Amino acid sequence: MDERDTHLWVRRRLLAWRAGMLDGAEAGRIEAHLADCAECRATADALAPASAGDAGTHLAASLVAAWPRAQQSLRGLERALVRHHLERCAECRQDLESLGYEPRLELVPALEAAEPVTASAPAPAVAAARPTIVRIESAARRAAWRDRAVLAWASLATAAAVLLLVANVRSRWFEAGSAPLLVPGAPVWARGALPNGPFSGLSLRIAPQPRSLSGPAKGGGEAKLNVIPVVGPLSSLALGFKPLNVPDTSLVTVSLLDAGGDTLYAVSYRQWEFRPKRFLVIDRNEAPLTPGSYALVLASQIAKAGREIEKEARYRFELREK
Amino acid sequence: MGRDEREDIRTAAEGPPQESSIRWDEACAFVRRRLGYELPASCRGMTDDLVQECMVRMLRFVRRERVENVEALLTQIARRTAIDALRRRTRWTALVTTDDETVAQVADPLARADEPGDPLERLQFVVVEFFTARDARCRELAVAYFAGEGWKAVALADGRSHDVIRKQWSRCIGMLREAAEDDRGPLLDWARSE
Numbered sequence: 254m255d256e257r258d259t260h261l262w263v264r265r266r267l268l269a270w271r272a273g274m275l276d277g278a279e280a281g282r283i284e285a286h287l288a289d290c291a292e293c294r295a296t297a298d299a300l301a302p303a304s305a306g307d308a309g310t311h312l313a314a315s316l317v318a319a320w321p322r323a324q325q326s327l328r329g330l331e332r333a334l335v336r337h338h339l340e341r342c343a344e345c346r347q348d349l350e351s352l353g354y355e356p357r358l359e360l361v362p363a364l365e366a367a368e369p370v371t372a373s374a375p376a377p378a379v380a381a382a383r384p385t386i387v388r389i390e391s392a393a394r395r396a397a398w399r400d401r402a403v404l405a406w407a408s409l410a411t412a413a414a415v416l417l418l419v420a421n422v423r424s425r426w427f428e429a430g431s432a433p434l435l436v437p438g439a440p441v442w443a444r445g446a447l448p449n450g451p452f453s454g455l456s457l458r459i460a461p462q463p464r465s466l467s468g469p470a471k472g473g474g475e476a477k478l479n480v481i482p483v484v485g486p487l488s489s490l491a492l493g494f495k496p497l498n499v500p501d502t503s504l505v506t507v508s509l510l511d512a513g514g515d516t517l518y519a520v521s522y523r524q525w526e527f528r529p530k531r532f533l534v535i536d537r538n539e540a541p542l543t544p545g546s547y548a549l550v551l552a553s554q555i556a557k558a559g560r561e562i563e564k565e566a567r568y569r570f571e572l573r574e575k
Numbered sequence: 576m577g578r579d580e581r582e583d584i585r586t587a588a589e590g591p592p593q594e595s596s597i598r599w600d601e602a603c604a605f606v607r608r609r610l611g612y613e614l615p616a617s618c619r620g621m622t623d624d625l626v627q628e629c630m631v632r633m634l635r636f637v638r639r640e641r642v643e644n645v646e647a648l649l650t651q652i653a654r655r656t657a658i659d660a661l662r663r664r665t666r667w668t669a670l671v672t673t674d675d676e677t678v679a680q681v682a683d684p685l686a687r688a689d690e691p692g693d694p695l696e697r698l699q700f701v702v703v704e705f706f707t708a709r710d711a712r713c714r715e716l717a718v719a720y721f722a723g724e725g726w727k728a729v730a731l732a733d734g735r736s737h738d739v740i741r742k743q744w745s746r747c748i749g750m751l752r753e754a755a756e757d758d759r760g761p762l763l764d765w766a767r768s769e
Binding site for chain 2: 265266268269271272273274275276277299300308309310311312313314315316317318319320322323326327328329330331332334335337338344347348351352366468470471474475476477
């Protein structure tokens with residue numbers, strides 16, 4: 254990066270640096286540059302923060318004062334946030350009304366953010382059928398279980414081959430003339446016939462690949478939207494997430510909500526079952542999960558100093574058609 | 576307005592008692608006169624916006640606290656608003672560099688210098704409002720930092736280490752950066768990937 258590029262790089266970040274928005278490495282780089290560059294230092298001085306008790310909690314008075322121009326020039330994320338704030342802040346609406354302005358910001362497609370700021374697009378209604386199984390699995394345990402299943406399958410196959418051999422030999426030696434009891438291709442480890450298909454009994458199932466959910470909302474905030482690309486409805490979904498920070502013996506309720514906020518399923522577990530590397534498997538064989546928005550809510554109540562403290566984390570995720 | 580400035584205004588408002596009700600038109604005329612004294616002749620074009628800004632600041636002040644001396648309050652607000660306006664004029668121009676190729680690609684780069692409001696106040700609003708909708712803890716951190724507490728003070732108040740607070744803030748900023756990656760507004764230039 255030459256000197257001119259460095260100036261531009263610094264200049265583009267000065268405002269963010271003044272607002273404390275840069276990470277340590279970037280901030281350090283800017284500070285090092287300012288120490289050497291008088292021109293950039295003068296620019297940075299012009300942006301010195303004016304700290305105020307309620308900075309950022311309401312629309313800037315200077316913006317409210319120039320509202321007609323602001324309506325034309327606010328764009329992108331900022332425009333969406335200003336509109337969202339006006340919808341819920343009576344004080345800012347009153348400020349605008351006092352100056353004779355309409356306390357709202359119109360939707361102008363050319364100025365809007367590409368993605369909605371606060372809420373995901375409404376999803377199609379989901380069948381309210383209950384999932385069949387909700388369980389927590391450990392990735393390590395699943396691998397161990399898979400190994401055990403393969404070993405068991407191999408052992409059974411060996412045993413079956415021995416049985417087959419013995420049966421055939423016995424039939425040939427002692428019951429010559431009658432049909433063999435077991436022949437290759439028969440369900441040697443069958444415990445009952447499946448309704449469809451020639452194979453029955455034990456089956457090996459491929460578990461869904463677990464998807465990690467991030468950005469939980471605690472309290473009343475809005476969670477990050479986790480997008481999970483899917484092809485068609487899902488009969489099984491595995492979700493990984495960070496457990497609540499509560500004592501091991503606490504009872505945690507896990508709820509799966511649809512886009513409308515209706516609970517599709519809820520189940521309670523002890524916190525110790527949410528050990529690291531475990532994930533939640535949702536099986537909905539009879540009513541697969543269709544593409545759309547969902548929320549996974551973990552809720553627990555713990556008692557501290559004789560007082561019940563509610564802890565909650567809400568993960569948003571969207572099954573999006575590929 | 577800084578904390579000291581707010582103290583000045585508070586002190587002014589607590590002066591000798593005067594008529595407690597505020598008549599809007601009279602207050603506007605008074606502020607306009609005061610701004611006339613404070614602003615240089617080259618800035619007279621800004622007076623209308625600044626009168627409005629003074630009135631908004633006054634409204635916000637009277638919502639929080641009882642005002643005894645309206646005239647002193649308006650005088651202080653007018654003075655501080657004039658100073659802020661002069662500072663602000665250089666702020667936008669400091670951010671707009673016409674030799675920056677990325678800015679030059681904007682339809683009208685110089686129009687950025689005419690952006691309404693203060694860039695820093697606007698960015699602070701964007702940050703707080705963004706976290707209001709997404710993450711309450713990040714919002715708390717942002718509000719505390721913008722109030723001038725600094726990360727060390729925030730960590731002390733929370734009983735946690737400075738490092739933990741820094742890391743948490745870093746995660747918060749990551750969320751904002753992700754959301755602002757494709758933003759076309761002037762305040763979030765820094766969030767775009769290089």
